[in-house]
Structures are given as structure tokens and as C-alpha cells.
Amino acid sequence: MSGTRAGPGDEVQDELVDAVAREVQLRGMATPMVLFLEASRPYRPLGGQAMLFFDPLLRGILTGGIVGVDRVLADESGIERLIDRLEELDEASRWDA
Numbered sequence: 001m002s003g004t005r006a007g008p009g010d011e012v013q014d015e016l017v018d019a020v021a022r023e024v025q026l027r028g029m030a031t032p033m034v035l036f037l038e039a040s041r042p043y044r045p046l047g048g049q050a051m052l053f054f055d056p057l058l059r060g061i062l063t064g065g066i067v068g069v070d071r072v073l074a075d076e077s078g079i080e081r082l083i084d085r086l087e088e089l090d091e092a093s094r095w096d097a
Helices: 007-026 030-039 041-046 048-061 069-073 076-096
Strands: none
Touching: 007 030, 007 069, 007 076, 030 041, 030 076, 069 076
């Protein structure tokens, strides 16, 4: 059946995405990160090579030493999941305030 998640690889990626999104949110950078990731859309076909170019900026935002950030940002699905999770967390924090 298409659309269902397969196996532990996706669970690990979801956990990484959640950890990165929470780190970004704690720093108050959710909206700027979403804007940055959306603006980087034209460079995504270059894959991990484009993310190496943006590495200094990302390390400035994600200095918490989250292992696996590069795996989240290395492919389109990871980036899209991160954008979705950041938007979810940002929306939820607005209601809590």
C-alpha cells in the first residue's frame, strides 16, 4: 500500500527531524529556518553538496550538536519533514502563548 511508512529507517528520521525542529524552536528560529529552507529549494537538486555550502549558517543555528542533522538535510523528504514539523511546532506555540 503506497503512502504507508516502511520500517525503522523512517522512525529514526522522524526522531531526528523532531530533535532538529525542537532545537530550532528553542532558539526562537523556527520561522527564519522555514524561510531559509524554502529559499534553498532551487538548490535541493544538488542534494548534500548544497547543504555543505550552507553548513556554516546551519551550524550557527544548530550548535546543540544534534547528531544526524546532515542526514535530515541531505534529501528532499527530510527537508520537507523538517519544514512541516517546524510549522507544527510554531503553530502549537502560538496557541500556548
